[in-house]
Amino acid sequence: MSLDAPDRGCREAPVLKERGQREVFCGLTGIIWLHRKMQDAFFLVVGSRTCAHLLQSAAGVMIFAEPRFGTAILEEKDLAGLADANTELDREVARLLARRPDIKQLFLVGSCPSEVIKLDLHRAAERLSAAHSPHVRVYNFSGSGIETTFTQGEDACLAAMVPTLAKTDARELLVVGALPDVVEDQCLSLLAQLGVGPVRMLPARRSSDLPAVGANTVFALVQPFLGDTHAALIRRGATHLPASFPFGDEGTTAWLWAVAQAFGVTRAHFDAVTAAPRARAQKAIAAHAATLSGKSVFFFPDSQLEIPLARFLARECGMTPIEVGTPYLHTAIVGPDLDLLPEGPTISEGQDVERQLDRQHAASPDLTVCGLGLANPLEAMGHTTKWAIELVFTPVHFYEQAGDLAGLFSRPLRRKALLAANQPPSPIPSPQGGGAAPSPLVGEGWGGGAPRLAPGGQP
Numbered sequence: 498m499s500l501d502a503p504d505r506g507c508r509e510a511p512v513l514k515e516r517g518q519r520e521v522f523c524g525l526t527g528i529i530w531l532h533r534k535m536q537d538a539f540f541l542v543v544g545s546r547t548c549a550h551l552l553q554s555a556a557g558v559m560i561f562a563e564p565r566f567g568t569a570i571l572e573e574k575d576l577a578g579l580a581d582a583n584t585e586l587d588r589e590v591a592r593l594l595a596r597r598p599d600i601k602q603l604f605l606v607g608s609c610p611s612e613v614i615k616l617d618l619h620r621a622a623e624r625l626s627a628a629h630s631p632h633v634r635v636y637n638f639s640g641s642g643i644e645t646t647f648t649q650g651e652d653a654c655l656a657a658m659v660p661t662l663a664k665t666d667a668r669e670l671l672v673v674g675a676l677p678d679v680v681e682d683q684c685l686s687l688l689a690q691l692g693v694g695p696v697r698m699l700p701a702r703r704s705s706d707l708p709a710v711g712a713n714t715v716f717a718l719v720q721p722f723l724g725d726t727h728a729a730l731i732r733r734g735a736t737h738l739p740a741s742f743p744f745g746d747e748g749t750t751a752w753l754w755a756v757a758q759a760f761g762v763t764r765a766h767f768d769a770v771t772a773a774p775r776a777r778a779q780k781a782i783a784a785h786a787a788t789l790s791g792k793s794v795f796f797f798p799d800s801q802l803e804i805p806l807a808r809f810l811a812r813e814c815g816m817t818p819i820e821v822g823t824p825y826l827h828t829a830i831v832g833p834d835l836d837l838l839p840e841g842p843t844i845s846e847g848q849d850v851e852r853q854l855d856r857q858h859a860a861s862p863d864l865t866v867c868g869l870g871l872a873n874p875l876e877a878m879g880h881t882t883k884w885a886i887e888l889v890f891t892p893v894h895f896y897e898q899a900g901d902l903a904g905l906f907s908r909p910l911r912r913k914a915l916l917a918a919n920q921p922p923s924p925i926p927s928p929q930g931g932g933a934a935p936s937p938l939v940g941e942g943w944g945g946g947a948p949r950l951a952p953g954g955q956p
């Protein structure tokens with residue numbers, strides 16, 4: 498589908514590259530949604546009490562609920578090299594697997610402490626896989642905060658799985674990226690109505706549904722932060738379908754059309770299938786666009802969703818992006834969104850937080866999208882903010898969530914307007930400017946209760 502692209506998009510725009518202090522959560526955060534998605538997996542963080550505290554407080558799982566994640570705590574004697582951490586890890590994994598026969602996939606997740614003492618979790622995973630196969634497959638990836646942004650945890654997890662996937666010569670569509678089950682079902686329903694198939698998902702809900710991959714696999718990403726997974730799939734011979742990400746009516750339509758074209762779907766059939774959900778999405782977005790239209794927005798680099806979201810806000814909600822910061826700019830992945838994002842905003846990659854704060858203060862945008870650690874101080878200074886992490890924890894993909902996505906941005910603006918009209922300003926504003934407790938971050942679409950992340954940036 499040829500979308501009504503602007504005369505000049507942002508693909509060729511100069512990029513402000515910054516390398517300095519960053520304000521992000523670490524990659525362990527991804528475990529919070531991955532453990533809900535992969536129903537026979539267990540994520541064993543090899544880390545410190547800080548790592549355990551992050552996961553326990555963020556995921557909000559009761560200790561008797563047998564969660565599918567845990568932390569093997571490195572004690573001082575491990576860190577000092579006085580104990581063999583590998584022996585202790587083998588013993589703890591054996592105890593875990595004996596107690597939890599439902600576990601079919603075990604992920605050893607590296608952390609800052611395990612990387613500092615150079616504990617080789619790759620070799621540990623190979624050793625443990627050999628010891629516990631065929632019942633359990635053991636993988637490893639890093640969720641360390643030393644190098645990562647928080648969404649890289651999912652990327653590292655999926656990239657670790659790709660080399661182990663079976664080989665196939667079948668022509669199949671592989672949809673890559675974790676979606677809440679309800680959204681995944683909507684995606685699969687749309688693809689089935691279009692006649693696209695067979696369709697496989699990565700990650701799969703259960704290990705028995707893991708996809709195979711080969712030279713006839715075509716894959717489409719539903720999350721823009723999967724750079725390593727993208728590279729790993731290409732190394733396996735699969736072909737990437739570049740497309741705008743399925744946020745909003747326009748992004749969803751462009752994503753589906755890219756897939757439909759690759760599978761020979763006619764335009765007439767495509768229009769017939771998408772007309773009704775498109776109309777619903779447009780109506781739902783319009784209800785929020787009235788609040789958003791004409792407002793300016795400034796993105797700090799955080800989730801790696803920034804460029805597709807800026808495209809959505811600019812084109813479907815009438816907002817004006819001033820700066821769109823992203824931790825990494827991967828044009829092979831977000832190029833189609835850059836094409837559609839009208840020329841104008843500063844595109845920045847990486848972060849030097851002090852300099853970016855200076856630019857944000859000078860621009861004084863109507864809405865600032867940033868990490869939790871920046872939201873509180875910016876609210877205290879009178880800025881209206883949206884937590885970037887909420888955009889990952891909330892179901893926002895495809896047509897039926899388009900209104901909810903727009904609502905995530907309109908809500909803080911409406912709340913601020915109401916407060917200005919009805920109440921004296923609060924001396925200690927909440928992170929979302931409302932004076933109430935922080936809102937739950939994991940929506941029911943992920944199958945959880947009401948887990949929370951407290952404000953405060955990287956632990």
Ligand code: SF4
Nearest residue numbers: 523548608609641642
């Ligand atoms: S940033 Fe903190 S919680 Fe995350 S891996 Fe490092 S020590 Fe653990």
